Amino acid sequence: MTTKTQSMSAAGATRAANGPRFGALSSRRLWLTVLGWTVAGVIFFPIFWMVLTGFKTEAEAIADPSLIFSPTLDSYAEVQSRADYLHFALNSVVVSFGSTLLALVIAIPSAYAMAFLPTKRTKGTLLWMLSTKMLPPVGVLVPIYLLFRDFGLLDTRTGLVIVYTLMNLPIVVWMLYTFFKDLPRDILEAGRMDGAGTLQEVWYLLLPLTLPGIASTGLLAVILSWNEAFWSLNLTSSQAAPLTAYIASFSSPEGLFWAKLSAASTMAIAPILVFGWLTQKQMVRGLTFGAVK
Amino acid sequence: MNKTRASGRTVGGLRTLLLQAPAVSLLFLWMIVPLAMTVWFSLQRYNLLMPGMTGFAGLENYEYLFTDPALWSAIGTTLLLVGWVLAITVVGGTLLAVLFQQEFLGRGIARVLAISPFFVMPTVSALIWKNMMMHPANGVLAWLAESLGLPAVDWFSSLPLTSIVIIVGWQWLPFALLILLTAMQSLDDDQVEAARMDGAGPIAIFFFITLPHLKRAISVVIMIEMIFLLTIFAEIFVTTSGGPGLATTNLAYLIYIRALLDFDVGMASAGGVVAIVLANIVAVFLVRMVARNLDN
Numbered sequence: 001m002t003t004k005t006q007s008m009s010a011a012g013a014t015r016a017a018n019g020p021r022f023g024a025l026s027s028r029r030l031w032l033t034v035l036g037w038t039v040a041g042v043i044f045f046p047i048f049w050m051v052l053t054g055f056k057t058e059a060e061a062i063a064d065p066s067l068i069f070s071p072t073l074d075s076y077a078e079v080q081s082r083a084d085y086l087h088f089a090l091n092s093v094v095v096s097f098g099s100t101l102l103a104l105v106i107a108i109p110s111a112y113a114m115a116f117l118p119t120k121r122t123k124g125t126l127l128w129m130l131s132t133k134m135l136p137p138v139g140v141l142v143p144i145y146l147l148f149r150d151f152g153l154l155d156t157r158t159g160l161v162i163v164y165t166l167m168n169l170p171i172v173v174w175m176l177y178t179f180f181k182d183l184p185r186d187i188l189e190a191g192r193m194d195g196a197g198t199l200q201e202v203w204y205l206l207l208p209l210t211l212p213g214i215a216s217t218g219l220l221a222v223i224l225s226w227n228e229a230f231w232s233l234n235l236t237s238s239q240a241a242p243l244t245a246y247i248a249s250f251s252s253p254e255g256l257f258w259a260k261l262s263a264a265s266t267m268a269i270a271p272i273l274v275f276g277w278l279t280q281k282q283m284v285r286g287l288t289f290g291a292v293k
Numbered sequence: 294m295n296k297t298r299a300s301g302r303t304v305g306g307l308r309t310l311l312l313q314a315p316a317v318s319l320l321f322l323w324m325i326v327p328l329a330m331t332v333w334f335s336l337q338r339y340n341l342l343m344p345g346m347t348g349f350a351g352l353e354n355y356e357y358l359f360t361d362p363a364l365w366s367a368i369g370t371t372l373l374l375v376g377w378v379l380a381i382t383v384v385g386g387t388l389l390a391v392l393f394q395q396e397f398l399g400r401g402i403a404r405v406l407a408i409s410p411f412f413v414m415p416t417v418s419a420l421i422w423k424n425m426m427m428h429p430a431n432g433v434l435a436w437l438a439e440s441l442g443l444p445a446v447d448w449f450s451s452l453p454l455t456s457i458v459i460i461v462g463w464q465w466l467p468f469a470l471l472i473l474l475t476a477m478q479s480l481d482d483d484q485v486e487a488a489r490m491d492g493a494g495p496i497a498i499f500f501f502i503t504l505p506h507l508k509r510a511i512s513v514v515i516m517i518e519m520i521f522l523l524t525i526f527a528e529i530f531v532t533t534s535g536g537p538g539l540a541t542t543n544l545a546y547l548i549y550i551r552a553l554l555d556f557d558v559g560m561a562s563a564g565g566v567v568a569i570v571l572a573n574i575v576a577v578f579l580v581r582m583v584a585r586n587l588d589n
Contacts, residue, residue: 033397039389040403043467046421047409049433053425062431110316117309125317132324134572136524136545139565140327142334142558147326166323173316198308227414229527247416258424265417276412277405280471 047273054263061258075263079250085267088246092271094157095232095242096225099164100218106165107172108214112202114173115180116188126177129170137167137230148235157240160232164225171224172217179213180206212282219275219283226272243268328569334562341556354563364564366539367547368571374458374543375522381462382518383511386469391503393470394477404474408467415464419531422460423449449533453540460528465521469514476510477503523572544568 053061055071079085114122144163145154153159183206191205207214229244236245250264276283338350358364393404410418426433427448435445448456480503488498526545529535535542535550542550548568552561 029397032392032395033399036392036395036397036400036403039392040406043463044406044409045433046418046426046463047413049425050417050421065433065436106315106319109312113309113312117312119309125313129316129320130520131573132320133520134523134575135324135328136526136548136565136568136572138524138526138545138548138552139562139568140331141549142552142561143327143330146330166319169316169320169323198312223412227412229414229416244414244416247414247420261420261424265420269413269417272414273409273412276409280405280408283471 047269050262051266052262053258054266056259056262058257058259061262075259076267079260079264079267083246083249085246088241088243089267089271091157091160091240092226092242092244095160095164095240096222098157098161099168099225100221102161102165103168103172103221104176104214104218107169107176108202108207111173111176111180112206114177115183116185126174129173133167133170141234145234153235155236155239155241159235160240160242163231163235164228167228167231168221168224172221175217175220176210176214179210179217182213183209216279216283219279223272223276223283331562331565331569334558335566337559337562339558339562340560341558350559354559355566358560358563358567363539363542363547364567367542367544368567370454370539370541371523371543371545371571373454374461374525375519377458378461378465378522379515379518381458382465382469383514385462385466386473386514387504387507387511389466389470390473390477390507391499393474408471410464411467411471413464415527416531418464419460419528422456422463423532427456450537453533453537457525457528457532457541460532461522461525464528465518468518472510472514473507476507480506519575523575544571 049065052067054075055073056069057072057074060066060069114126148154148159153162187209188201188205191201226242227244229248232242232244233248236242247265247268250261335354336350336352338348338353389407393400393407397403413421424432427435429435429445429447434448438445446452485498485502488502493501524545525543526549529541529543529546530549533541535546544564545568548561548564551557551564555561
């Protein structure tokens with residue numbers, strides 16, 4: 001903005017004549033705009049292309065790449081006639097949000113204890129929790145599968161909720177811990193002086209004050225559950241199958257029908273993509289684990 | 294005085310214990326029950342295709358596993374995959390964060406577009422890349438190469454691991470960008486301005502001010518990505534199925550092959566134990582280092 005002299009490039013000059021608001025469009029800014037949009041475009045391209053392909057006919061989908069075609073909803077109709085999208089989407093919603101809520105309920109007391117009543121073992125406990133995330137799920141698939149079979153949890157939403165809760169619990173505890181730790185201790189001390197018990201302290205002070213952090217933790221957990229494909233594919237078949245299973249059902253034998261595959265994929269990722277766009281600002285705060293302020 | 298403090302601590306300790314009990318005990322069960330069963334199976338002869346052949350096998354499965362060249366190849370692939378993706382996402386993410394920190398027209402929308410791949414399911418992104426991008430005949434990349442007069446690359450057969458690295462890198466680059474961009478926002482403008490006054494160029498500013506500032510954020514990126522990259526599965530499952538040969542078989546996929554394709558529960562469990570040990574080695578070396586970094 002201070003570089004009036006620099007903005008005397010061709011583009012900058014013409015824009016500058018239009019009014020002071022455009023005066024800042026220096027050639028540097030123009031180049032940055034071109035570069036920034038190019039990079040963003042390249043990164044986003046595969047998603048854009050998939051959405052586009054969903055509106056093509058199968059013949060157009062495998063023809064030479066082209067932006068010009070008459071859009072059709074045939075693929076969507078075809079996909080919908082083969083599998084009930086809403087059934088899978090509903091499973092995804094129930095399982096992601098259910099497991100996230102449950103994980104938060106279990107994690108909040110634990111994170112509270114770690115942040116405000118730390119012991120020598122707190123650090124070790126945290127690291128141990130995170131290390132459980134490093135086990136390849138496939139390494140313990142057989143025992144989990146057998147246990148699920150014996151407890152009648154195969155292909156049930158309850159079963160998936162349990163798995164996703166446990167899967168996200170370490171990260172949820174850790175994130176909440178960093179948020180809680182940032183809270184000035186004096187506030188809780190003051191509450192305690194006024195005679196608040198642990199429960200009241202958590203409910204009336206801690207939760208309202210750290211709500212943004214709890215929200216971003218929850219958002220991340222929802223996204224991780226929504227996109228999880230290993231457990232959902234191996235532990236569900238029809239009743240409780242979420243959108244990851246829906247996509248898998250279109251991928252293997254019909255992998256060649258790109259338009260249908262694209263239509264199905266677009267429907268599978270649309271809700272979480274929009275959800276992610278709307279909440280990205282909020283989520284970032286959680287993802288940075290309080291390390292970045 | 295001493296007494297009350299001591300008893301206060303015990304009460305506090307008890308409270309800590311009670312509050313942590315649900316999370317800790319659930320995670321402990323979630324870890325120990327399957328782990329114990331895995332270790333137990335790994336010592337058994339247990340192949341679903343040979344129901345008659347059961348019984349205690351001792352370390353037979355492990356002996357077989359460790360003499361199997363597939364294991365070492367899988368460990369190598371796992372580490373290569375993690376290493377390359379980390380390198381690409383950290384370096385690329387840092388550069389992108391610097392770019393998207395600059396003022397330009399429509400920056401907000403460009404940012405949202407650039408972080409979008411993070412929200413896409415691994416299965417879907419693998420499918421997009423496999424079919425629409427990297428397909429040797431009809432893919433966009435093949436078309437692009439042909440338009441430029443270059444031979445089309447058959448990605449998954451000639452550059453299998455590179456292809457997987459590209460797909461996984463594409464998914465995780467936005468994540469690194471997201472974190473590092475946030476970290477950039479707390480960079481002290483005055484400090485940068487002062488350095489510029491002293492005659493520091495953009496490159497010097499990047500290396501001596503921006504990069505040190507991002508150190509903690511980079512640690513966070515490395516730690517979280519590693520947790521997920523060590524167990525990459527869906528991308529391989531959808532695209533190459535571990536091949537050609539063993540070129541893209543990482544440890545997670547090898548166990549899957551043994552367990553679900555060969556029906557050898559004993560061997561798969563032994564592989565699972567090895568994967569768990571490997572994860573813990575990485576955890577000890579790297580996570581601890583990063584965690585220490587986070588404390589400061």
